[in-house]
Amino acid sequence: MQSPISPEEYQLYLVSPYMKNQDIKRYLKTYQTVPGSARLQMALDIARGLKYMHDGDELPGLEGKGLVHSALNIYNVLVKDSGRAVISGFGHAKVVSLKDFQASFTGDNSEYRYMGPEILDDAVLTFGSDIWSWAMTSLEILTDEPPFGAKTRGTKIIQMIGTDKRPERSNHPKIEEYDHSDEIWQLFEDCWKKQPGDRPSAREVVRRLRPLVRELGKKSDPNVQKPPPPTYPRTEYGQSDPTAQQIISTPGQHELGKPNKPIAEGRPPQPDSRGAEGEGNQEGRATQPVVPGSTPPPQGGPAQ
Numbered sequence: 001m002q003s004p005i006s007p008e009e010y011q012l013y014l015v016s017p018y019m020k021n022q023d024i025k026r027y028l029k030t031y032q033t034v035p036g037s038a039r040l041q042m043a044l045d046i047a048r049g050l051k052y053m054h055d056g057d058e059l060p061g062l063e064g065k066g067l068v069h070s071a072l073n074i075y076n077v078l079v080k081d082s083g084r085a086v087i088s089g090f091g092h093a094k095v096v097s098l099k100d101f102q103a104s105f106t107g108d109n110s111e112y113r114y115m116g117p118e119i120l121d122d123a124v125l126t127f128g129s130d131i132w133s134w135a136m137t138s139l140e141i142l143t144d145e146p147p148f149g150a151k152t153r154g155t156k157i158i159q160m161i162g163t164d165k166r167p168e169r170s171n172h173p174k175i176e177e178y179d180h181s182d183e184i185w186q187l188f189e190d191c192w193k194k195q196p197g198d199r200p201s202a203r204e205v206v207r208r209l210r211p212l213v214r215e216l217g218k219k220s221d222p223n224v225q226k227p228p229p230p231t232y233p234r235t236e237y238g239q240s241d242p243t244a245q246q247i248i249s250t251p252g253q254h255e256l257g258k259p260n261k262p263i264a265e266g267r268p269p270q271p272d273s274r275g276a277e278g279e280g281n282q283e284g285r286a287t288q289p290v291v292p293g294s295t296p297p298p299q300g301g302p303a304q
């Protein structure tokens with residue numbers, strides 16, 4: 001049956017929500033005090049996204065199949081207003097059967113530092129390929145240091161991956177600031193095993209990472225110093241006025257794993273039409289309540 005949609009007359013588009021925080025690389029560069037607990041939560045968010053894609057059970061029409069991203073990297077992860085991470089960049093994604101677990105890679109992805117060796121060798125991608133990319137991406141999220149170093153590029157990275165080189169822990173000292181850094185690094189190493197079938201599944205990654213996120217979220221974060229309490233300017237009556245300045249904080253990082261709470265902003269007294277403050281805000285004058293249905297007393301005291 002011929003499709004009722006004519007390619008000459010119509011073009012299909014995929015519309016997704018706009019993420020004003022952009023990709024996670026820019027987000028972490030803009031807000032450099034994002035705590036370690038929030039960064040680890042982002043890594044878990046990405047793993048959960050891969051689990052959703054790989055399982056395929058909740059994807060319409062993909063029963064018994066899964067979706068391989070094949071181009072996961074730090075630029076294809078966006079940050080929501082709540083500070084949580086979501087996967088994007090599905091231009092190279094492929095639907096694969098859960099029985100054979102592989103498909104051919106098509107297209108050009110120049111972010112070699114995040115790609116598994118199997119893609120560089122014979123253009124075969126698997127669910128394990130995404131797991132490799134998850135570990136490389138998460139390593140940069142947690143430590144702010146790209147895999148193999150920011151100065152290493154192009155063919156040099158391809159040569160390193162092709163000769164079984166892996167990121168070295170000593171080149172990512174920030175990883176030591178995390179509780180359970182040994183468990184985190186061991187998870188990364190398991191994800192970097194040469195054979196894709198030997199790497200943990202996305203479900204396994206979530207299972208191993210979730211308790212670490214929960215535990216770290218319950219503690220005061222070791223990776224960020226708490227700022228001193230804000231000081232407010234004094235009013236003419238000697239009281240602090242919290243409405244006189246605005247406190248700017250990192251979007252979405254108030255609570256681990258929860259949407260950002262809005263900042264309550266007080267409003268200064270508004271002048272009335274005569275240019276003076278409302279009666280309730282003037283010193284030495286009381287405001288009389290008005291009972292619904294009654295007539296308020298005239299201004300300036302009782303009538304003569």
